[in-house]
Amino acid sequence: MTQQLIAWLDERLDLGAIRHFVSEKSVPVHRHSVWYYMGGITLFLVGVQVATGILLLLYYRPSAGEAYESVKFIVSQVEFGWLIRNLHSWSANLLILMAFVHLFSTLFLRSYRKPRELTWVTGVLLLFIMMGFGFSGYLLPWNELAFFATKVGTGIAGAVPFVGDFMVRFLRGGDEVTGATLTRFYGLHVAILPAMTTVVLGMHLLFIQRQGMSVPPSVEAREKAGARTPQIPFFPHYVLHDVMWWYVALAVLAALALFLPWELGTKADAFAPVPAGISLPMMTFSFSPRMKSERPWMAASVSTRVVSWNDAADSHESVASDALVMPMSSGRPSAGFLAAVTSSRLVSRKV
Numbered sequence: 001m002t003q004q005l006i007a008w009l010d011e012r013l014d015l016g017a018i019r020h021f022v023s024e025k026s027v028p029v030h031r032h033s034v035w036y037y038m039g040g041i042t043l044f045l046v047g048v049q050v051a052t053g054i055l056l057l058l059y060y061r062p063s064a065g066e067a068y069e070s071v072k073f074i075v076s077q078v079e080f081g082w083l084i085r086n087l088h089s090w091s092a093n094l095l096i097l098m099a100f101v102h103l104f105s106t107l108f109l110r111s112y113r114k115p116r117e118l119t120w121v122t123g124v125l126l127l128f129i130m131m132g133f134g135f136s137g138y139l140l141p142w143n144e145l146a147f148f149a150t151k152v153g154t155g156i157a158g159a160v161p162f163v164g165d166f167m168v169r170f171l172r173g174g175d176e177v178t179g180a181t182l183t184r185f186y187g188l189h190v191a192i193l194p195a196m197t198t199v200v201l202g203m204h205l206l207f208i209q210r211q212g213m214s215v216p217p218s219v220e221a222r223e224k225a226g227a228r229t230p231q232i233p234f235f236p237h238y239v240l241h242d243v244m245w246w247y248v249a250l251a252v253l254a255a256l257a258l259f260l261p262w263e264l265g266t267k268a269d270a271f272a273p274v275p276a277g278i279s280l281p282m283m284t285f286s287f288s289p290r291m292k293s294e295r296p297w298m299a300a301s302v303s304t305r306v307v308s309w310n311d312a313a314d315s316h317e318s319v320a321s322d323a324l325v326m327p328m329s330s331g332r333p334s335a336g337f338l339a340a341v342t343s344s345r346l347v348s349r350k351v
């Protein structure tokens with residue numbers, strides 16, 4: 001039956017090129033090749049997000065009056081709704097984590113080098129898009145924590161010189177976080193970001209298929225000295241390895257979704273005073289370009305902070321811990337690559 005279907009399609013579409021690609025493509029094997037599977041795990045989690053997101057859409061209602069109740073309905077009344085929401089929320093976090101693991105593995109293996117600069121650049125764009133998904137999705141249940149996190153998060157845009165005020169109003173759909181903000185974030189989350197992901201992820205995967213997998217400089221040096229790097233066929237060997245890693249990711253995800261349910265909290269009330277003792281974990285990430293040819297293109301700065309409110313002064317204080325991760329040029333693939341500077345400080349800012 002399958003053979004007949006393939007023959008039927010082949011007659012009409014000439015599948016020779018695809019057959020050739022699948023049978024000829026191979027992937028190098030060396031002591032760092034385990035890192036090749038990190039992008040695949042990230043891709044798998046994108047798939048989980050799409051599938052569970054579509055299911056959540058069947059019941060979610062994007063308005064300040066109904067959003068919280070609709071999520072409550074999903075987790076308490078809809079059959080397996082709690083599981084789908086837990087999977088979506090945990091998978092979102094694992095996805096960002098895996099995108100970072102993938103970023104750092106490609107950084108340390110120096111896969112960003114010519115001719116893969118565009119793969120790296122589309123990867124960075126994907127990371128920003130994924131963080132946009134996280135930020136916009138966080139507000140959708142319209143609970144207290146999400147409301148104040150969005151207030152702080154959108155407020156940060158106000159610090160941008162000249163256009164800060166405009167950006168805050170653009171993001172919030174007004175001066176304050178209201179139902180208009182929810183509508184905007186919903187549009188971003190289910191239409192704009194998915195469309196951007198389709199295009200940018202499509203380019204990322206296309207570039208990888210065109211260029212094949214890179215090998216790290218140590219393996220490259222051995223190849224130049226005449227050694228042959230062993231290869232495995234892409235299909236079925238590499239694909240089966242990929243699927244095995246997907247099983248591992250699925251097991252971790254299922255355990256988290258089953259044993260650590262994602263809290264819904266209390267409904268947001270835009271007019272209520274800030275609840276005492278509320279504190280928000282936040283993570284910011286920034287890049288600065290480094291264009292020297294022998295160096296990676298971006299230096300990354302990761303900062304985690306816990307924000308807590310000072311009710312009386314209507315301000316929030318945050319304890320920040322910053323890590324500047326700066327790739328530096330070095331002859332060796334891993335050693336001497338990383339300079340991490342951590343610091344802790346207390347920042348106070350008006351909301």
Ligand code: HEM
Pocket residue numbers: 035036037038039040042043046099100102103106111112116119120121122123124126127130201204208212213214215
């Ligand atoms: C949604 C996010 C992402 C997905 C789904 C994704 C997916 C993939 C996949 C499936 C591969 C091939 C297997 C592998 O090398 O792991 C890959 C390769 C690659 N990715 Fe990503 N990626 C993402 C984000 C990123 C980020 C954030 C970066 C870096 C800034 C990046 C840079 C690269 C590079 C340079 C390669 C080529 C590796 C090589 O040739 O050895 N990707 N990506």
